[in-house]
Amino acid sequence: MEFISYFGGVFEPVAFLLLVGGTIGGLILGATPGLSPTMAVALLIPFTFQLSPTQGLILLGAAYTSTVAGGAVSAILLKIPGAPANIATALDGNAMARNGEGARALHLSFLASGVGGILGVLLLIFLTPVLAQWALAFGPSHLFWLAILGVTVIGSLDSKSFVKGLLSGCIGLWLSMIGYDDIQGAQRFIFHDALTGGINIIAALIGLFAIPQVIDMFAKGRQTGTIDAINVPRYSLLSSLQELTRNVKALSIGTVFGSIIGLIPGVGGQIAGLVAYDQSKKFSRQKEKFGTGHTEGLIAAESANNAMVGPSLVPLLTLSIPGSPTAAVLLGGLLIHGIFPGSDLFTNHPQVAWTFINSMLIGQILMVIFGIYTAAWAARLARAPVPIMAAAVLVLAVFGSYSVQQSMGDVYIMLTLGIAMYFLEKFGFSAAPLVLGLILGPIAEDNFIQGSQIAAAQDGSLIYFLTGPLNIFLITLVVASVLYSFWGSLVAQKPTPAAQQEAAK
C-alpha cells in the first residue's frame, strides 16, 4: 500500500493543472480522426523538458488515458474511430447516435472507460512492484534477451506481415547503433554530420508517428466533402449510471479481456476492444442486436480499451517492454528524463513512479467527468478541416523536434525518418517495432557487451547466453512469438471458404 503515501504529489497545483490540461487536451486530440494517441503523446514529449520527471510523466499519462477514451467521441458521433482502438465502439455507438441516443452512448462509453480504466490501473499498482522485485534477479544475458523479446513480440504482433514486422525491428536496432560507440570511441554508420550524435529518440518518435499521418492527410488531396454532424439531445446521467449497473456482464468481459490483453507486450488497445466486443456478443442473450445500437457491445469495447492502458504499463515499468506502441513512446519519455524502468524505478525513484501511477488513477476519474461534459464540444473541434490539421501537425513536429536539443540535425532526422516511414507503411511495414528497436537497441547492446565480458571470464558466450532456466525461458518466448506470428501469417494466406467458392465460380 506504498502508493497511498504518494497521492499528495498528484494534487500539487502544477501537477494537478497538468493532469487536467492533459486530460482535456487528450480528449480533444483523441476525438480528432487521424491523430492517434501515440502521435499525441510523441508530440507532447518536447513540452515535458521544462517540467520535472514526475510532472512530465503526469502530462504524458493523462494524454495516453484520455486520447484512448476520446477516440470514442468521433467513433460515436461521426462513425470515424479517433484511434484504431475505437473501431469496435463505432459499431454500436454510431447506431445509437443515429437513433437519437448520442448522449446516452457517450455517457455509457465514458463511464465504461472509467470503470475499466480504474480497474486496469489498480492491476498496475498491485502487479508492478511484484514484477519489479522479480526483475532484480536479471543479469545482462536476461536483459539482452528481454530487449530482443520486446522487439520480436511487437514486431510479430503489431504488423500484418511477420517478416516485415521483424524487418522493421531490425531497422530500428540498426538506427539505434548510428553514432559514436561509447566504449570503443568508434564512428558507426555516420553518413551525415546530423548523425554524429546518433539518432535522438524524441525526434525519431515525432517523425515516425506524426509525419506519416501528415503525409496521409496530403494524400487525400483537396477534399470537398463534409462530415455529417449528429445532433446530441440531452440524456440523464443518472439513467446512464443505472444502465451501466444493469450491464455488469459486458463491463466485466471488457475489463477482464482488456486487462489481460494489456499485459501481453505489443498487443495494444485495438485488439482489446475488438476481442471484448466479440466475446460480449458470444456471451450475450441478444446477439442479433449487436451492431444495431446495442449497449452491451459499446460497454464491452470501451471498458476493454481503457482497462488495457494500466496493464500495458506493467511490462514497461518492470521489464522495459512496452505493452502498446503508445507505451513505447512513454518509455522514450522516461529515458529522456534519465529514468530507467525496472526495480531501480521503484527503489530509487518511488516518488516519480508512484505519483505517475496515482495520477493515472485520478486521471481516469477526470476523464469520465470531462469526457461526459465536453464530448459534444470535442466532437465539434474534431471536425477541424484536414488542411489545417496537416499544416499544424507539420509545423508542430518541426518545432517539437528542434526544441529537444535546439538542433537542426534533429529536425532533418525527424523529417527524413517520417517520410521514409510513410513509404514503408504503404508496403506493410510498421512504426511500432521500428521504434521498439530504436529504444531497446542500446539496452540490448549494453547488456550484450557486458554479458560478453562476463562470458569471456567464465565459460564462453554460448553457455552464458544460451543456458540457465531464465535464459531458456526468454529464448523460448522469443521463438514462440516469432513462430506464432509465422503461423498466423500462414493462416491469413489460406483462402476462406467464401473466397474458395468465389474462385470456383
Next chain:
Amino acid sequence: MTASRLQHVLSSSVILLVAAAVTYISFTQEPAAAFLFPRLISVVFIALAIWNFVRATLGLAKVGEGLSWQVSLNLLPGLIIALAFVFFAAKQLGFYTASTIAFFAVYTIYDPAPLSSAIAWAKRITTTALFMAVMYGLFALLLKVQTPRGMYF
C-alpha cells in the same frame, strides 16, 4: 487495394540494399569490437531482407496498399513544401517566417474552398496568424526555445 508486384519488388529491393550496406559496413569496419553487436543484428537483418525480397519477387508479398498515381500526385506538393521548409527555408528565412509560409502554403493548396473566394483567403490568413501566434507564445515565450533567425525571423 494492394500494391502491385513491381512496387513490392522495388520496396523490398531498397530494404535489401540497406541491409546489404549495413552488413558490409559491420563486417569490414574497424575496430571489430565496436561492430560486434552490429554484426549480430546485420546477419538477422540481411536474412530477413533476402526472405522479403524473394517473397516479393515470387508475388507472395501482399501486405500493404502501395501507392497509386493519384495519391502520389496529391501528396507531392505537400511533400515539396515540407522538404523546402525543413532543409532550406527554416535556416535561410528564419524559423517563424518559414513556418508561417509553410502553414499558409499547405492550408491554401489543400483547402477545397475556391481560390477566387475572398472569404476563404481571409480565413486562411487569420488561421495562419492565430496558429503562429500560439506557436510563438508556446515556444519563444513559454519554453524559451532559441530558433534560427535567418534573414527575417
